[in-house]
Structure formats: C-alpha cells, structure tokens
Amino acid sequence: MPETSVITVLVVDDQPLAREGNALALDSAPGIRVIGEAADGREAIEQATRLDPDIILMDVRMPGINGIHATRGIVDGGLRSRVIVLTTFDLDEYAFGALRAGASAFLVKTATHQELVDAVRVVARGDAIVTPRITRQLIDAYTGRDQPAQGGQGLSVLSPRERDVFNAIALGLSNGEISQALHLSPATVKTHINRIFAKLGVRDRVQAVILAHQLGLTIGGQVN
Structure with a gap:
C-alpha cells in the first residue's frame, strides 16, 4: 500500500478494557485509523466483511468463535485484511494455530503500544518478518x-x-x-x-x- 495511505484497523478482543486501550493507542498514531471494534470472533468476521480494514488486531483466546476460527473464516472468505493475533505467550499453540489459519503475524499481550503500532505498520506494508526461531516452531x-x-x-x-x-x-x-x-x-x-x-x-x-x-x-x- 502507498506510504501516504491511512492504515485502517479493526480491533477484536472480548475484554473491553484491553480492546479500548489498543484501539486508543492505534487511533492516536499518525497514519492509522481504527474503523471498528468487535468483542468476539463472529462479530470480527461480520465487521471485517462490512468494513474491509487493512489490518485486524485479533485476540486469539475468546469464548465462542476464537481468534483461530475467526482468522480462518476471514482468510477463507477471500477478504484482503491481514490479521495480527494477540496471545499470552510467544510460543502459544493458539498463536501458531492462527498463523496456520492465515494470520500474518502475532504479538504477545505484553507488547508496548509502540510495538503494537510498529507491527501494524510493518504488516500493512507487507514487510512482516518471520524469525527463524518462530518459523521452526511453527513448522x-x-x-x-x-x-x-x-x-x-x-x-x-x-x-x-x-x-x-x-x-x-x-x-x-x-x-x-x-x-x-x-x-x-x-x-x-x-x-x-x-x-x-x-x-x-x-x-x-x-x-x-x-x-x-x-x-x-x-x-x-x-x-x-
């Protein structure tokens, strides 16, 4: 995407405080605009289809349709949105499940707001880095x-x-x-x-x- 484009983001998390905090941090960053929030996987798929965001920040552990199934639904649905999943541990089996389902990257929930902003920008320009350690674990x-x-x-x-x-x-x-x-x-x-x-x-x-x-x-x- 062009460097001058505004990156649109959908934030998905079943915990309101976490969702609102991440949305505020991203929406405050230059060149990033949060266009929607969702509280579960089903709502995430619906919002992604309707809003067509560039990036979806997806909590991986949610009741009902979790982040893995929501990611698979978004990817299999042919949507162009790229998914960044949030997980508790960097080697969490849920995170790897989401990557295999089609997510472009993942972050641990302890990531700073600046790391979150940086990740959104990196993934939006298609320049995500998959480190050898994570690659080996995934494989x-x-x-x-x-x-x-x-x-x-x-x-x-x-x-x-x-x-x-x-x-x-x-x-x-x-x-x-x-x-x-x-x-x-x-x-x-x-x-x-x-x-x-x-x-x-x-x-x-x-x-x-x-x-x-x-x-x-x-x-x-x-x-x-």
Whole structure:
C-alpha cells in the first residue's frame, strides 16, 4: 500500500478494557485509523466483511468463535485484511494455530503500544518478518515433514532472481535487508515479492516460509 495511505484497523478482543486501550493507542498514531471494534470472533468476521480494514488486531483466546476460527473464516472468505493475533505467550499453540489459519503475524499481550503500532505498520506494508526461531516452531508443531510440497510446480515457475528473493524471504529477511543483500531497489524487491506470491499461490511471508521448508530449503542460512 502507498506510504501516504491511512492504515485502517479493526480491533477484536472480548475484554473491553484491553480492546479500548489498543484501539486508543492505534487511533492516536499518525497514519492509522481504527474503523471498528468487535468483542468476539463472529462479530470480527461480520465487521471485517462490512468494513474491509487493512489490518485486524485479533485476540486469539475468546469464548465462542476464537481468534483461530475467526482468522480462518476471514482468510477463507477471500477478504484482503491481514490479521495480527494477540496471545499470552510467544510460543502459544493458539498463536501458531492462527498463523496456520492465515494470520500474518502475532504479538504477545505484553507488547508496548509502540510495538503494537510498529507491527501494524510493518504488516500493512507487507514487510512482516518471520524469525527463524518462530518459523521452526511453527513448522515443527503444525506441518508434517512428510507433507507434499504445495505450490504447483515448485520453484521452477520462478525466474533466477525471483528464486534469490524467495530464498531471502525464507531466511526471514525484511524487504530492506533483501534490497541490500541482493543489490536491488526497494521497489524492485516489492515487485519480485508480489510476483513470487502470485506464482506460488501464497498469501504472505508466513505461508512462504512454510512452503520453503516443504520444498526443502534450509531456514536460517545465508543469501548468496
């Protein structure tokens, strides 16, 4: 999304104080506007469909339809919103379940308001970083090592340069780091990433690193 665009956010949490506090913190940040709040997963899906926010800040543990099922409903519904889930612990099985359901990132509830704002901005521009530690935990917990690789023809659909960029994504590099490592302009990196995601049929970096693992790429190496 353009740098000058206002990032619209839907805040979802069953605890009113937490929901209102996060909404206030985000709405007070330059370039971010909270356009709705929801108290449970069902309401989150309804609000996401009606409001079409850029980002959904989703509490993962809620009664009724929890954050995992709500995230899956939003992603399977073809909505463009990107989901950031909030959880108590960074290795919480609920958080990984939400990532597998299609969430783009997660934060622990102890995150500061500034960290929350930063995360919204990072995910909104499609530059989320998936660290090797979190990637390994996600893969070990939720993907079997004998799973068939997804993504059609695998990496054969990518050009050599797109393959380089895909390898960098698998290592957890941000767009800026890929730009420096491969001596590409930021705009060129974004173009390559958009083409890679389209060719491989992945939604974001989380799905990309899982696919990289399934295709046999090593997580945590170096970019040539």
